[in-house]
Amino acid sequence: MKTCEVVRYTLENPGDVSALKAAIDSGSVAPESIRAVIGKMEGNGGVNDFTRAFFTQSLFYMLADYLPGSVDVLKARIPCVLSGGTEGVLSPHYTIFCVSEAEDVSNLESVLALGSAMSRVLEPDEIGLMAHVAVCRDAVLAAMADADLSAEEVSFVQVKCPAISAVRAQALIDEGKSACASNSGQIMALSRVAGAWGVGVALGELSMDQLSDDAMLKDFSLLSSRASISSGLEIDRCEVVVLGNSNSWGGNLQIAASPMTDALDLSGPFKALEKLGIDAAPPLSQEDAQRIRSVLVKCEPARSGKIRGNRHTMLDDTDIDPQRHIRGAVGGMVASVVGDGRIFVSGGAEHQGPDEGGIVAVIAEVAG
């Protein structure tokens, strides 16, 4: 029986993987059990955020000392989903998901299951377009198979999709090829949409024939309620991590997800904790706080320019990127509920969760 363990590590800078190295050296983490890494880096989270690539390089150079295969082989095998931007109270960290064989000691009906997969390399002229949707869908299906999870059992799918720079897009256009957009912000958004739709189709929330390049960023009813997609230039494949609860896995962790109807929806994180038997009314007990292993949040700045009828200024700010604004705000809300800044908050929830809202997922230890 497989079991998934989840451990969070902090880091002093994006090149610091010493905490995981120490855990491996001490025997508390078996390097061959590492199946996925999800992390929050301290760059700006945009196209020119190189903290993601720096961490990835540092991680795999370190792991290559413990695992067979070159750095490049490891990179192509273990998903490393990083999001930049630790605005406000957010704390740079990375979470290691390890899968191992274990005797089932818990009497829980259904516990955390994880599957991962890497898609094939996407061509630059596929990114953010329907071809990307199909590629991502296949990778999600592969990850579901890996986890032995049915579509209904999947709680949350975290994907990192490739993007291209505005300059690369212009070059494609000049070569007569397709480019999903010419503006960096929009390229990153369309890459997230393609990823979200790939998840939605794999989970049966959407069907391919409803979807088209034209409907992206237009028909916001076409959404996946369980997808959280980041995009970045540092990768060229879709990297997929599927999470759910399964009665064929062992252990004492569970995942619970909840939609957030908008960026002020405090009941979102309250409900996710409630499903895990944790009363979120502040202050959280020390004990409950320590049961929480991972928090994954997706959010976005409302396109309408208003939240509950009041104007926000995120979309027309030339100084601070809208995604930095929203990560800071929703991160502030969710971190205050769990009493911990080590949460993964990713902006850009286009076609992911309720329109203008988001999703919060929590993994916690539950009483067996």
Place this chain on the structure above:
Amino acid sequence: MKTCEVVRYTLENPGDVSALKAAIDSGSVAPESIRAVIGKMEGNGGVNDFTRAFFTQSLFYMLADYLPGSVDVLKARIPCVLSGGTEGVLSPHYTIFCVSEAEDVSNLESVLALGSAMSRVLEPDEIGLMAHVAVCRDAVLAAMADADLSAEEVSFVQVKCPAISAVRAQALIDEGKSACASNSGQIMALSRVAGAWGVGVALGELSMDQLSDDAMLKDFSLLSSRASISSGLEIDRCEVVVLGNSNSWGGNLQIAASPMTDALDLSGPFKALEKLGIDAAPPLSQEDAQRIRSVLVKCEPARSGKIRGNRHTMLDDTDIDPQRHIRGAVGGMVASVVGDGRIFVSGGAEHQGPDEGGIVAVIAEVAG
């Protein structure tokens, strides 16, 4: 018997005072009753945030059509405490505090009382130094007298203090005069400290002989737990608004304040609402949400670089100012509790409230 009414208005841009003008034209606001304005503008909140001066100019040009006295006379009479920065979910708005005579219709023991005062003009070489403390103290005492509030009855003191630019500071130094600091961020911080100490002395929390220029930004035990200070270049006096509950005032509003021990302290806003008879467990009822008239928050990025033991990145970010970071995060938390982005959040809580934490104050209608 005096009564204080509190109304919030939104605005389309920092020069838009049309909502208040319409309220005056319709008779719902008597212009001569306006005793203070507290507002959140959408600039960067720093030295070069001109949205504060733009709004002030727009407001007083408009009011000059309704009130005796020139724009300059009005400016020197009515405190207009503005803070820049509507990061994340925060919504640009301004709140008008009107005081009028009214029959006492409520049976509440103690209700909202407001006093305001303007200090004399501060010289540039006094700003952020002990002379500034004394001037602010006197203005707070005058505002307390205006409200007929004792030190014990004061819940919250909102002050706007003058600052100077780095360039002006350098000129002072070159002239052989005092300048509290040579860096804009530090000048603004020291101006806030001087204001906070002025409040602390007026409220009996501190005594002048404990204080010195040298202890500013060093001995953080010297604090006022009821002061919220903003600083800016657009003014040259201390503008003071004192708020408390009094049994000699009428009306059905009350103010409640609560400390926040750190930037994740969700129990801060929960407790402030509780004191006003509002259960903050989400979702807030429509009815409770509408009872809330004003929310005033003070917060700061923890100097230690850590919140509950985890590293934050606010203090070493060359791209986004630390105060912008913290306003976005704590604003996200508090706005989610009250379900409304129209809250006043001011960064820079040096010597104000618990060290590395902050203060939240809420004004709400209470059942009579």
Place this chain on the structure above:
Amino acid sequence: MKTCEVVRYTLENPGDVSALKAAIDSGSVAPESIRAVIGKMEGNGGVNDFTRAFFTQSLFYMLADYLPGSVDVLKARIPCVLSGGTEGVLSPHYTIFCVSEAEDVSNLESVLALGSAMSRVLEPDEIGLMAHVAVCRDAVLAAMADADLSAEEVSFVQVKCPAISAVRAQALIDEGKSACASNSGQIMALSRVAGAWGVGVALGELSMDQLSDDAMLKDFSLLSSRASISSGLEIDRCEVVVLGNSNSWGGNLQIAASPMTDALDLSGPFKALEKLGIDAAPPLSQEDAQRIRSVLVKCEPARSGKIRGNRHTMLDDTDIDPQRHIRGAVGGMVASVVGDGRIFVSGGAEHQGPDEGGIVAVIAEVAG
């Protein structure tokens, strides 16, 4: 015989019009002679730059004390073309263009002539689209008639065009109306394109039937070599200032313009000065420097991502807006040539001047 005088003023903040007021009070500027204002403000130059509106309000409130007509009437009569962003060595300033009757004392063949015009108010769903082109063209023709300049005699046309926010664009789309784009940066760019084409058609460089909404930001061969367009939310009309040399005007000023093939083209400002009889080889003589009355620059970050084959990073920077980058760089170059930071530099040269390059125009006193 008409003559155009040009005077530059500095300001301490965007609300400071004291220098012009002092000039009026001293009799050195006749307020009724003011025909146009072109200025560089210290905001971010983007959609949420309110320094432009603040200065405009301050200017017209002041002028209303000297001129007949309300603030609104004056605003609709005198073009006030402001560009935000004084990156690097650029110095906030505004230039007043005054036209008066004078005896012809110079023996120069052809001297500075100025015409101005205001278009009708543009509807939000016209902005950045072909309707905008036609409206701008008509205003340019009116300004040429005002100056009595033929198309050949026009050296440089400075236009400020209206823009809308991303949120307003979304509202238009929701109402089923046209919006040129949904992203603030792109709306501002398309507004500039429409303005540039309006100039191009008026000057005979382009014809309406070559142009279409679809060709905007696509066919960069459709350009005006004498247009410099800014866009901003603070106005709702096209405000046009046409400048050229005419033998029917008097005075001792001339204007010279020169294209810049790219952002490194130092020969652009050298050639413009040469046409005015000034040797730009550094250091500029004190005397020559004082002859220069105004410098107007248009520039843009090369879309190809390269300048002379080397990669630049302006287009993929999430921290600093591309237009801020390019204004700082080209401003640094041109200001070093004239030895003065009080130059007007406007970013966003789409369809204005050589593709990926820009234009520089200089007004200087010439020997009679």
Place this chain on the structure above:
Amino acid sequence: MKTCEVVRYTLENPGDVSALKAAIDSGSVAPESIRAVIGKMEGNGGVNDFTRAFFTQSLFYMLADYLPGSVDVLKARIPCVLSGGTEGVLSPHYTIFCVSEAEDVSNLESVLALGSAMSRVLEPDEIGLMAHVAVCRDAVLAAMADADLSAEEVSFVQVKCPAISAVRAQALIDEGKSACASNSGQIMALSRVAGAWGVGVALGELSMDQLSDDAMLKDFSLLSSRASISSGLEIDRCEVVVLGNSNSWGGNLQIAASPMTDALDLSGPFKALEKLGIDAAPPLSQEDAQRIRSVLVKCEPARSGKIRGNRHTMLDDTDIDPQRHIRGAVGGMVASVVGDGRIFVSGGAEHQGPDEGGIVAVIAEVAG
């Protein structure tokens, strides 16, 4: 006879060292000849700029495949002086300085000589203080010995000094240790001052007994006219590269440096080129442009807030760091002179070159 070769490489991102690897693989660069690397990375140039560390890691992992010694050994041997911030027209690149034995084929009297040295590791409580000055001085003397250059023969000294974060500084203070300052910007500045004074003492421009912690950032007459210092958190030693012209070296390169009196001093780069026999009057001939191998610039935003009497806004901008502003502007000026964005421009010229000005050094091939 030793000779120094200088080659510039561009890179697609801060982890891209493929151009140098290709040069090594093709035999055009002998890896063991690499004596120093000076590069311009595309991060923000501040404390949280991780592009410098990312490049360094990428470079030394690559070199470790070709050279004896571990990554850490190589890092401690070869200076890698990186400056972040490619604002405006600046192009990310790195320059490799190789020293080899060669027959003297030129008939030039004095040609480029290079020496390098690494200081011992600095303790955090030494950084930015007088202890740092002494350590840097010793490293400069060692590098001069390495180059066999006398103080008079040295043209330019490029040093990278370590810095600490604001948070680390606070921790030092809490431990009762020394920290040069508590604000990141000021720590980085003081580290540069210490480096500059170390150079000044080594070159005989300053003597230790003139200097003190208190005089740093106060007495600006205490300067080195040949020092260019960067600081950053990614290193813990002073990394020194000394450049000069010597008649005991061979080759056909020379270095020429020139002060810039302020940020508009176009005659600075003109004079440096003139010393190398290049006429800078634009346009530069293709041939002359290709003779230029490296351009090193130091500059700073004038503390007085004015340049030639006109106000600049760099020092009071909450959105863009002052050093980013000045690099963009002076970079724009110097790059336009040499017609190439691949120049090294470093901000923060405190006590380096003329007060409020800077230095420009050019290495070019000269006719033999």
